[in-house]
Amino acid sequence: MTRAAGELAVAGWSHRHLLGCSLLSAEALRALLGRAREHVPSAWASVAERGERTLAGRTVVNLFFEDSTRTRVSFGLAARRLGALVTDLTLAGSSLSKGETLLDTARNLAAMGASAFVVRTGSSGSAAAVAEAIGTPVINAGDGRHEHPTQALLDAFTLADACGRTGFDLSGLTVAIVGDVVSSRVARSNAALLTTLGAGVVLVGPPALAPGSLSDLAPGVAVAHDFDAVLGGAHGVLDAVMMLRMQFERHKSPAIASAREYRLGYGLTAERAGALPAQTRVMHPGPMNRGFEIDSAVADGERSLIMAQARNGVAVRMAVLEACVGAAEAA
Numbered sequence: 245m246t247r248a249a250g251e252l253a254v255a256g257w258s259h260r261h262l263l264g265c266s267l268l269s270a271e272a273l274r275a276l277l278g279r280a281r282e283h284v285p286s287a288w289a290s291v292a293e294r295g296e297r298t299l300a301g302r303t304v305v306n307l308f309f310e311d312s313t314r315t316r317v318s319f320g321l322a323a324r325r326l327g328a329l330v331t332d333l334t335l336a337g338s339s340l341s342k343g344e345t346l347l348d349t350a351r352n353l354a355a356m357g358a359s360a361f362v363v364r365t366g367s368s369g370s371a372a373a374v375a376e377a378i379g380t381p382v383i384n385a386g387d388g389r390h391e392h393p394t395q396a397l398l399d400a401f402t403l404a405d406a407c408g409r410t411g412f413d414l415s416g417l418t419v420a421i422v423g424d425v426v427s428s429r430v431a432r433s434n435a436a437l438l439t440t441l442g443a444g445v446v447l448v449g450p451p452a453l454a455p456g457s458l459s460d461l462a463p464g465v466a467v468a469h470d471f472d473a474v475l476g477g478a479h480g481v482l483d484a485v486m487m488l489r490m491q492f493e494r495h496k497s498p499a500i501a502s503a504r505e506y507r508l509g510y511g512l513t514a515e516r517a518g519a520l521p522a523q524t525r526v527m528h529p530g531p532m533n534r535g536f537e538i539d540s541a542v543a544d545g546e547r548s549l550i551m552a553q554a555r556n557g558v559a560v561r562m563a564v565l566e567a568c569v570g571a572a573e574a575a
């Protein structure tokens with residue numbers, strides 16, 4: 245069954261673009277996450293059986309001008325599982341390497357008939373600039389240090405699933421996001437999204453990587469520098485600890501004194517994880533640096549949701565593509 249224009253829309257979602265999390269309502273987010281649940285792996289077979297290729301006849305263009313594994317592949321899989329044609333463009337091999345601007349590239353590809361653009365770049369605000377230049381739906385797959393909304397959606401989905409929050413109400417849950425917070429678009433998107441869904445968020449790192457000003461990101465966001473105190477319950481019992489990679493490539497000067505010192509203060513070691521209450525899950529958006537911000541025993545251990553995050557990313561991106569293309573076609 246191929247759905248016609250206007251039948252694709254996800255009820256409760258009316259945005260043609262997904263650029264960030266800060267302006268999205270809890271109702272819109274819950275509608276999207278509810279649709280994603282119909283796409284989790286156990287449901288893929290049934291979606292295929294129903295022959296429901298909701299994006300058949302559409303073309304999704306992946307514009308990835310910064311390295312990516314999970315995000316790029318899962319957007320490609322999501323679009324293909326819904327029956328769309330997918331075109332991938334990376335910096336090497338595109339005319340951006342000849343000096344063409346991102347906006348001109350996007351305009352030309354829009355002229356060829358794209359139904360949606362998935363955009364990743366190293367520059368904050370560039371996904372919004374593409375959205376402004378063309379009417380085609382734009383999904384931000386990470387713009388510099390700014391936002392990475394589908395990562396936050398898949399994180400919220402995974403956390404809700406692990407905690408039995410079937411309605412995606414995260415009230416009363418507390419999540420610590422730890423490490424190079426200042427560089428992290430994942431942290432910014434999660435701070436907005438998790439608090440909108442009702443959770444409390446504690447951003448943890450040394451002052452240079454987790455400045456106090458980040459508490460302004462959203463109501464319900466706190467900043468802390470003593471990781472062991474946070475793990476010990478200073479902000480309440482943690483439902484999840486989300487570890488972040490040290491993004492050396494985004495720092496102009498050395499961000500930490502030494503790897504050893506950083507790990508001593510902020511690494512989720514097997515010893516630290518062993519002292520956590522059973523309810524505390526461990527998350528990581530990837531890519532991980534094992535033995536640096538997280539020990540292998542923790543990343544691969546019982547409380548780890550890391551593979552569930554990767555798996556759920558496909559379902560969440562299926563829902564996002566349907567919702568944004570559906571909203572544009574219904575307009």
Ligand code: NCD
Nearest residue numbers: 314315386392489529530531
């Ligand atoms: C992150 C990103 O690119 O923002 N990864 C991801 O998309 N899963 C985090 C990182 O690069 O460390």
